Amino acid sequence: MNDLTQTPEMLIAQMGARARRAAALLAPAGDAQKTDALRRAAQALRDQAPAILAANARDMDNGIDNGLSAALLDRLRLDADRIAAMADGVDQVALLENPLGSVIDSSVRPNGLELSRVRVPLGVIGIIYESRPNVTADAAALCLRAGNAVILRGGSEAKESNRAIHTAMAEGIAAAGLPADAVQLVPTTDRAVVGALLRASDFVDLIVPRGGKSLVARVQEEARVPVLAHLDGINHSYVDGVADSAMAESLVLNAKLRRTGVCGSTETVLIDRAYGHAPALVKALLDAKCEVRGDDAVQAMDDRVIAAADEDWDTEYLDAIVSIRLVDGVEEAIAHIAAHASHHTDAIITEDAVVAERFLNAVDSAIVMWNASTQFADGGEFGLGAEIGISTGRLHARGPVALEGLTTYKWIVRGRGQARP
Template identity: 55%
Template sequence: MNTMSTQTIAKNLNVGAVILDLGRRAKAAAPMLAMATSEQRNLALYEAAKALRDQAPEILTANALDLESVRNSNKDDAFIDRLSLTQDRITDMADALDAIAGQDDPLGKVLASFERPNGLHIERVSVPIGVIAMIYESRPNVGSDAGGLCIKSGNAVILRGGSESLQSSRVIVACLAAGLRAAGLPEDAVQLVDTRDREAVKLLLHSTDNVDLVIPRGGRGLVSLVQKEARVPTLLHLDGNNHTYVHDSADVEKAIGIIQNAKMRRTGICGATECVVIDYKIADQILPRIVGALEGCELRGDAEAQKIVPGMIAAADADWDTEYLSNIMSVKIVEGLQQGIEFVQAHSSGHTDAIIAEDNEAARLFMSAVDSAVVMHNASTQFSDGGEFGMGAEIGIATGKMHARGPVGAEQLTSYKYFVHGNGQQRP
């Protein structure tokens, strides 16, 4: 027996109508954006960047309202940091749109070209995916990056940001709409799900008629919901339980600087190192210095790490699989490269892992064996970012293996189709 109240049914029907309307409008806008010239799409981005700079006071005012709404909600410091916007962060958002506009057009590229014996000329050409639904939590700047990348790649996008960032997202999306309007492109190419109702997420995941791809960017709760409910193809961005392995050939001074940056530059982002794995041959030398360099960071170590640093908190089994997003890091001592690889493979979320080593063969083996989207040698894991990869911005770090992997920029938001040119050929 269905015990759903009349009020609940009416509420769900209302949200359903909103999502259906957004989807239909996005689907109608997508072909117009796909047919737009590169110059039009770039103009939309430059004008949106200008609007972000001009509207910075309004964005900061809206963000202050978002922050006030979570003041008594027991959100941790990492969450507040991701939700917060500053003048510098708004400038970075605008600069990212300019950088995206300055990139080569990802559309219309001839990826392959060949002639058949019957005279048919066949080309594989890059094209937009269509309509993308971007579901993300707390970080309002993601809306700007996602909108900009979708405009560049000719995709319409429906943005569903975290409910806590709704005020900020409204102003940011209005800036993107201003850019589209200035370029003579449909404003419906970038739309916001302007409701805090959580049912909207599930409805987007079921929008097979109007949405071509869903990209979730958030914690395990969101990812689990997507995996359970999605009827639309998804491009998953899983959590960043990232490791930095210190090989016995590591340059100690270099390693200290890398680890300090990889953990402490910004602890609340998905590219932060959450576990440092150290070869036992170098552990006595480097671990006490890591403790000194990571002032304010709580270290949780295994038994061997505790012997080297008495008083270090003991790591529980759960620590090896935890994305802390705060000033906490686990420490594991291993006996050689192979054990280090095996440990990272067992506990990494497949986002980003790194090796610090002067032995290039050891680095090659680690980078070949560790099955993560991004693997680094002698560099901070916090470089795992679309902007740092020259993409201007990113829509997320794809941790799966299909379609796209690693930072997802405009080029990764394209598909392809075959253009077949003939001259009257008929198949026998």
């Protein structure tokens, strides 16, 4: 499969041409055939668990030899439960509502032309990801269900696992009579191939990077193909003067500490000077082993508070660290968020509906919340089923992106011989 004299551009052009042909065959296939393919792929993952585990063991051995961190090794590691969960995830994508063929809107023009906008597949999607091998199955399932062909480029540390998972997925798809090329895995870990994929605008309609900040930054910098991604989740929870104190404490602790490594976690807490329970809130965070970096007023509340530096207001900690500032009401909170947020998810906690609506309208982020934890920023929690990612871009899809974000539409015009005057 991998010819050593081949340039990265040649490899991607070949894979891209195969993906285009596969996409053309997928588009007219019925939804039943696609869900059948997913169920067969899920079963193939279960049937081939021993081979997948053996491949994963080779990756783990290499990872240990190469000195991967414990965190990376944990992301890389598969076991029987994780394979079962991966297969169940593929089955669940088969249970989602069919995103294709639905009529977005329709109209009849005065001249009798009947217009409708109908959802169709996006085309060919490139997924670039790092150490988690489950992305090979998750992303392939979502792309396929939306009628797209996908080119997967996983991390070198997971190459054996990815190959084994891809084999199972492709077998399931072929067994349902769909083209196995609908899901292709880049057969080399040569980094130059990523560059070729990012520039392949003739063959790829959308790139989705799944991984850490350095990967996403590289993709956004180099890509000539449209990218759907978020770089940062610098999210805010604003505690208004008339917030309920028990709710504020519960939500802020959940938003910051439930899981600190997820993109929906709160990184900065803004507290209205009029809020009467700020010291108790700061103490609760500190007592929960969260490092607090505060402005002067917050430092005065507890000896354990560290002075926040300017860069703290622009930092995504992804750790048990929070920056806290007092503000003069909702307008100063909105201004702080406008200056520092990454436009991912920002929340207000208040009992005042008017203040809440002002915040929800004025904060220009993909997700804005009232009296809820920012950790709910997730396609599954939003009822979308699995998500391909969360977008902080403004075009095409914003916030959690699932099947609908992997589609586009066409205009269908039905006439009875109308010529244009």
